[in-house]
Amino acid sequence: MAQQPQTQPAVRPKTHYIKGEMVLFRDVERYWLGLPGHTFVGRVERSWTNVHNGKLLYDLTELSGNRARAGIDPDYMRPLPAADAMHDIDTAPLSEPDTGAMTPAAVAWLRQHLAQDSSTLPVRR
Template identity: 85%
Template sequence: MPQHQTQTTRPKVTYAKGDVVLFRDVERYWLGQPGHTFVGRVERFWTHADTRKVLYDLTELSGNRARAGIDPAYMRLLPATDAMHDIDTAPLREPDTGAMTPAAVAWLRQHLAQDSSTLPVRH
């Protein structure tokens, strides 16, 4: 009996200037070299003159290095909700602030210092 291969199709995603993305340098990845995946910020997008494919220019956030002509097939959007998950799920009712992540504590300190009216009302 023949085996059927399943393929995952990813919906076409377009990225905007300022989006934070995860990028994989596919050549380094397949060669087994380190440093093949990094976080970057989209600086611009453009269409290749010959292939008509949309490509992206990124700034690598860890080293502030420019990367040009990135194929979006090797990029994934890093949603803000994922980056802010620790703050959004911080145990605000815990008496011990050590139970909160450093990011949650920093967010609370910043908002308490600015204006306590922005915090949710305690019921």
Template identity: 80%
Template sequence: MAQQPQTQAVRPKTAYTKGDMVLFRDAERFWLGLPGHTFVGRVERSWRHAHTGKVLYDLVELSGNRHRAGIDPDYMRLLPPADAMRDIDAAPLSEPDPGAMTPAAVAWLRQHLAQDAAALPVLR
């Protein structure tokens, strides 16, 4: 019987920049089954470890505004803006019931309608 080749997850090679939103998992807490192991953070800075030469990151945890230093990028994933804005981009604008739209889409529409009410076409 032929042995099946083992598959591995491919780790993305990403350089994060200040202001990027990322998902971070504290591997130690995760493997110990402890709560609070995964959070969303904003990249504040990057720096190179003096002994290993590995690039590490300092993050601000968005849920608690806590600073986390020396984060290994192997446990970070970029949160693309397109994912955060998908509900607005896909809002059912022709839907007669505004409640069918997500709250983010409604908030965006209200903001832009209030700013640019004069530019709206006249309803017939």
């Protein structure tokens, strides 16, 4: 008898966001129409409830163009954790860093802090 493939239950995404959080969101109409430019990074500006259906919606600022996007459905939003954004810096080699393996932001951070006092690194915040 053939063994059934193992499936994992779907993870329900976080559905409540607070002002200032960074999110990835998808313009669902552009996505289903196969149009380019359907996924963006945004910053949550406010939340509100649609009076017609009671659904919680969000207004965002699209970071790539500083454009306001209103009424975004949280089903098409995902959080962008700070740990993911800072992973390259957190895992950067600190002894003789290979600048080719790090992003420019990580290199700039290391140069700034190592130039201040080359004997010690700054205190972790």
